[in-house]
Amino acid sequence: MSVVESAQGSRRMTGESRREQILAAALAVFADGGYAGTTTDQVARAAGVSQPYVIRLFGSKQQLFLELYQRVSEHVIEVMEVVSAGPDAGAELGTAYVALLADRNRLRLLMHGFVAGSDPAIGALARHALGAVFRIVRDRTGAPEWAARDFVAHGVLINVLLAAGALEHAGEDDALDALASCSVHGRVPSTLTAPTAGGPSAPVAGCDRLSNR
């Protein structure tokens, strides 16, 4: 569970690499739990440092979260931004999103930001990220807005399924399984589709459209 392990035994590390380590640990714990539901001590333990040191390095819990959230959303935006406009842009954006699925925590953290819209600072970052993704999809594909919207909607649905734990809890609800299978079919690495046991992950017929038509 700890992010430390393979790092330097335990001794002095440069402040910069500690920051990275703590941010990595924070991504994991904030991805479960969200902002309000996570303590700085959880972050510290996951990173293998003391709780006051987390505060020392980032100033406050909120600043830590905001820096993390900014990094994550920027990463997502950059991954999609490199796609060049053209007739294949839709497919390439789909591929880019699939690449993002390799690290579920990033997308789960994004979702936490979306529903934290009531918090001014977090909400502003989240809205910006959502808008940026839509703009990229719309501009790169040159498709009508409803098509870009459908692309984003599909991505958001997958994010929600990730956040809700639909994949981890496969086999508990037939309809949810069908929705999850239909949504992520062929888009998530197999290690993610069947994480615990080999559930009823049989692909559903008529459910394999890619990105936008």
Added chain:
Amino acid sequence: MSVVESAQGSRRMTGESRREQILAAALAVFADGGYAGTTTDQVARAAGVSQPYVIRLFGSKQQLFLELYQRVSEHVIEVMEVVSAGPDAGAELGTAYVALLADRNRLRLLMHGFVAGSDPAIGALARHALGAVFRIVRDRTGAPEWAARDFVAHGVLINVLLAAGALEHAGEDDALDALASCSVHGRVPSTLTAPTAGGPSAPVAGCDRLSNR
């Protein structure tokens, strides 16, 4: 902000109606803030009662939230369930969802449950609700699963926009405005689309498909 007002001045009320009052207040405060980000005292103040009484009536904060969440998700499911199967089912489900949009707090609360998938009790309820909605859409319309998925994805996107506050913060991000306008165009009462000031809520061209094709 208080839910009391038009209720009995302040004096003794039947326990049952107090429960309803508290649940109504809890819906409002949990819709902002989510589960972890909301205190029982906030609920109590919004309901106009003392904090210990909230605990007394519901046992614990978690039980209060779970009862509220169950009610809300059941309401959503019931609203969609009454649609009868047939060729118009898609349009009627769209209308049913629009009716749900009249009370944003319910949908915002639902979203909080989705991202709280790490909490076992809340996550189970949320996953069940999501699965149930998909099943209803799929069975009532008789459409292929990808079409039902698209319907759910569209609804989820609108829920995310609501949760992120995209409508309240219209005018701050062009792309987000376009996405919101394109997604909720004609689906949200005008009082909701332009809540504060008359932002750039001009309808976007080519963006008015209803439900599923």
Added chain:
DNA sequence: CCGACAGATTATCAGCCGATTACTAGCCTC
């Protein structure tokens, strides 16, 4: 009038959480 029960509050607690302070210890330079 009077018990008695249900509605509701005040007072209070134990635990947690974010943050501050003061301190220790490694590493680099001269």
Added chain:
DNA sequence: GAGGCTAGTAATCGGCTGATAATCTGTCGG
């Protein structure tokens, strides 16, 4: 090898939060 800077921790604190206990009060049957 001393000075000093930076990495890091232990100790601690004030405030908040969920929950409990004790108490008060309105209302209703008899």
